[in-house]
Structure formats: C-alpha cells, structure tokens
Amino acid sequence: MDNAEFIQIRRFILKLGKMLHKYGSPSFRLEAYLNEVATHLGVHASFNSTPTYLTMVLWSDGHEDEYNHSARMQPGELDMNSLSRTDELAYELLSGNISLAEANICLDKIDAMPSPYGKKLTGLAFGMSTGAFAMLMGAGWSEIMYSGLLGVMVYFWTLWAIRSKRVSLMLEPVASFSVGFMVCVINHYSSSGFNIWLIILSSLIILVPGLSLTMGLAELSSRNMISGTARVMDAVMQLFKLYFGAFLGVSLGYHLFGQQELAQAATLPIWGNWLGVLLLSVGLIAIFRTRLRHVPWAIATTFIAYSVSTWSSVYLENGLGAFVGAFSLGVFANVFSRLANAPSTIVAMHGLIVLVPGSKTYIGLNSFISGHDIMKTDHIGQETFLILMSLVAGLIFANVVVPTKKAL
Incomplete structure (x- = not known):
C-alpha cells in the first residue's frame, strides 16, 4: 500500500466515523463497524468513541504509514435515513462497485441530505406521537388532544434550538417550562379538569431520555465504560433539566391561577392502547427519518x-x-x-x-x-x-x- 492510497483510505474512514457518530450510533456498535471497514480496506485500526469524542488510530502493515485523529463531537441524534444510506455506501465500496474517491463524494451528499419528511410532517409526527403516548398512559380524549398540541409546541422549540446555540443549551428546561405553564393555563380556563402532570409527561416524551439511558447501560454491559457512563449521566442530567423546567412552570402557574387539583379524565377502552401503538409507530417514522x-x-x-x-x-x-x-x-x-x-x-x-x-x-x-x-x-x-x-x-x-x- 503506497502513501497516497493510505491517505485516501483514512480520509474515508474518518469521514465515515464522524457521520455514523452524528447519526446516533452506540459506541460499541460504531467501533465494531469501523473496525470491520478498516480490515476490509487493508489497514489496521483502533477506535475509541464516546457521546462527545471520537478518536481513531490507523496504520499500515509495516507501520510505514500511521495516522492519529481526535475530534470533539456533539452527541448524535437518530437519523435512520442517513444511517441506512451510509451503510449502503460502505457496502458498495467494500464490494468493489465504487471507488474510494466516489465514496467520499457520496458521503458528502448524504451528510447534506435534509429530512425526507420535511418540517411540517415532522411537526405533525411530534403531535401524533405525544398524543399516542397519552393514550398508552390511560389518558382521556381531552388529555390526548392537549398532549398532542403541546407536543407540537415542543417541536417548535427543537427547531429553534437547531438555529440558536443558546436555545440548544437550554432546550430541555425551557421546553418543559413552557409546557408546564401552558398546562396550568389550559386547566384554569377549561370547564373540565385533567391530570396536568400526565399531559406534561406525554408532551415531553420525545425529549425524555429513556432511550439514551438504555443505550448507555447497553454500552456498559459491553464494557465500554467511559462511553456508557457518560451516556447514562447525560441522560440523568437531561431528565433533571426536564423535570426542573416543568416544576418551575407549574409553580408559576399555581402562583398565578391558584393550586389546581389533579383530576383524571375518563380513560379509553382497551382498543385505545392499540390505536396508540399504531399512531406512535407512524409518528416515529418521521421523527427517526x-x-x-x-x-x-x-x-x-x-x-x-x-x-x-x-x-x-x-x-x-x-x-x-x-x-x-x-x-x-x-x-x-x-x-x-x-x-x-x-x-x-x-x-x-x-x-x-x-x-x-x-x-x-x-x-x-x-x-x-x-x-x-x-x-x-x-x-x-x-x-x-x-x-x-x-x-x-x-x-x-x-x-x-x-x-x-x-x-x-
């Protein structure tokens, strides 16, 4: 392997690793996948991935060429469309159907690809998913409707967070504060009471880090100690920020409108759970792309x-x-x-x-x-x-x- 070929290979692996990290791949899966790709391309490699860091070392058989790279990364978000296309591209390269130069160009195109569902459908998916979760929690029709509407409001906060770094740093508390306060406003002017904390939980369920917590424990079980610990602690802090924002919003609502009793609306029959699963699964299609x-x-x-x-x-x-x-x-x-x-x-x-x-x-x-x-x-x-x-x-x-x- 000459030096030019080694440079081309390590550029591709570096870009591939950063993209897969960006799409929310768990560390133990990302490291194993990159090792497979590096082996197929004829180089030796060592990778270390955490939710906020990616390190890789590449070298040729006789150590004539070596390369070290460390990058500070933002925690990735699930993007199944880009993940699937990136995997297909890597498979085409390893099968010999395209060259490394072509693969590098295709990676750039995939990385620049927007969501296939657009902002309007994704916003609708937020509302559908939060309302569907309320169904699974045994909510009534009014609670389901308000959960869906407030879920759309949470989506607007996530859009703002993409454009503003300051908003992204406080997304969880500010979104949960808005939801908590608005629930108190709705309950105050509503003729029938409802369980405000159930609506808050349902409206924020997309931001609740249950999946991150599970992924972190899976990484710990695979002995990725640093990555697993970091992901679990990040999930715990997200949960604390969500609850603090909601608690602050509800406290302000109680101060302005008085203490509100937690009423429970009439729950749906058993078929409501299955309808909730269907709506949730459809909503996740756009959210996960x-x-x-x-x-x-x-x-x-x-x-x-x-x-x-x-x-x-x-x-x-x-x-x-x-x-x-x-x-x-x-x-x-x-x-x-x-x-x-x-x-x-x-x-x-x-x-x-x-x-x-x-x-x-x-x-x-x-x-x-x-x-x-x-x-x-x-x-x-x-x-x-x-x-x-x-x-x-x-x-x-x-x-x-x-x-x-x-x-x-």
Whole structure:
C-alpha cells in the first residue's frame, strides 16, 4: 500500500466515523463497524468513541504509514435515513462497485441530505406521537388532544434550538417550562379538569431520555465504560433539566391561577392502547427519518415489542415482561438485518421506544420530589431498574440466538 492510497483510505474512514457518530450510533456498535471497514480496506485500526469524542488510530502493515485523529463531537441524534444510506455506501465500496474517491463524494451528499419528511410532517409526527403516548398512559380524549398540541409546541422549540446555540443549551428546561405553564393555563380556563402532570409527561416524551439511558447501560454491559457512563449521566442530567423546567412552570402557574387539583379524565377502552401503538409507530417514522422501504418493518417492530411484552407481563411480574419483549424485538431486528442487508438499529429503535422506562423514571422523580403520583404505581423504582436490566439482557440474548449480520 503506497502513501497516497493510505491517505485516501483514512480520509474515508474518518469521514465515515464522524457521520455514523452524528447519526446516533452506540459506541460499541460504531467501533465494531469501523473496525470491520478498516480490515476490509487493508489497514489496521483502533477506535475509541464516546457521546462527545471520537478518536481513531490507523496504520499500515509495516507501520510505514500511521495516522492519529481526535475530534470533539456533539452527541448524535437518530437519523435512520442517513444511517441506512451510509451503510449502503460502505457496502458498495467494500464490494468493489465504487471507488474510494466516489465514496467520499457520496458521503458528502448524504451528510447534506435534509429530512425526507420535511418540517411540517415532522411537526405533525411530534403531535401524533405525544398524543399516542397519552393514550398508552390511560389518558382521556381531552388529555390526548392537549398532549398532542403541546407536543407540537415542543417541536417548535427543537427547531429553534437547531438555529440558536443558546436555545440548544437550554432546550430541555425551557421546553418543559413552557409546557408546564401552558398546562396550568389550559386547566384554569377549561370547564373540565385533567391530570396536568400526565399531559406534561406525554408532551415531553420525545425529549425524555429513556432511550439514551438504555443505550448507555447497553454500552456498559459491553464494557465500554467511559462511553456508557457518560451516556447514562447525560441522560440523568437531561431528565433533571426536564423535570426542573416543568416544576418551575407549574409553580408559576399555581402562583398565578391558584393550586389546581389533579383530576383524571375518563380513560379509553382497551382498543385505545392499540390505536396508540399504531399512531406512535407512524409518528416515529418521521421523527427517526426512517426510509420508506423500511417503514413496514419499523411498524411491525413496534407492535411486536408492545404485544409480546404486554402478553408476557401477565405471567411475569416486576417488569420482567420487558425481557421477553426485548428478546423478541432483538430477534426480529436481526432477522430484518439479514433479509434487508441493513443495520438492525434502523428498526430496533422503534420497538425500544415502547419498552424503555423513561416515563417511569420521570414518574418516580415526580413522586419523590412533589409527593404526588401522576398515576397509581407501586415500587416504581424497583420496576424501572428491572425493566432497564431486562431490556439489556433481552437484546444480548437475542444477539446470541440470532446474530446480527452487521455491527451497526
């Protein structure tokens, strides 16, 4: 390998690593994937990834050429469209269908690609997903409607955060403050009362870091200690910021409009849960930017995760039904990876959303600080811990039974 070829290879791997990090790939999957690509391209490599840092070392067989690179990175956001296209491009390169120069140009095009669903559809997806989550939480029609409307307001804050660095630094507390205060305003002028904390939780569910917390524990289980610890602590701080903002907004609302009783609207029948799962799965398609070819798989994944975990919870107590749900989800996602020749993460994240206990963590935090229960729950701390461990264990067992085709 001459020096020019080595430079071309390391440029591609560097750009590939930064892009996959940007699209929210877990550290242990990102490092394994980049090692596979480097091996196929004929170079030796060592990678170290954290949510805010990426380091790589590349060298040739005889150490004639060596390259070290360290970069400070912003935590990535899930983008299944770009992740899928980047993986396809890497596969085309390793198959010999395109050259390194062509691959580098294509990576730039993928990186500049906007969301395939646009801002209006994504905003609608925020409202649909937050309303659907309220359905799953046993809310009434009025609570579902207000959760959806406030979810759209949260989306406007996320758009502002993209354009303003100052807003991005305070996105969680300012969005939750706005939601908390607006719920008090709505409840004050509404003829029928409702559970304001349930609406707040549902409206903010897209920002609640349940998925990040699960990913961090998965990284810790794979012995990525630095990355896992950083992701878990980041998720905890996001949760604290969300709760503080909501608590501040509600406190201001109580001060202006007086203490408001927590009323519970009439809940929907059992079919409301399944409608909620459907609407949530459809909304996540735009939020995660899932490609149209993967949409049926993503929706099926959500229903499999929810139905299996619900069914098994009848026979398994203390949240252990999440283990069976995560195992089924992992097997299905790995089968998808083999059949579609795509990363299992593309559809697995959709199913994990209905399994991760981010909402239970928020409920427990609210009960601990305020003394009020959003909904009737017993031993929520123990149940949340068991669900988190069950999710990680279920995914590990699934990878043993049906190994994934790709590291991502």
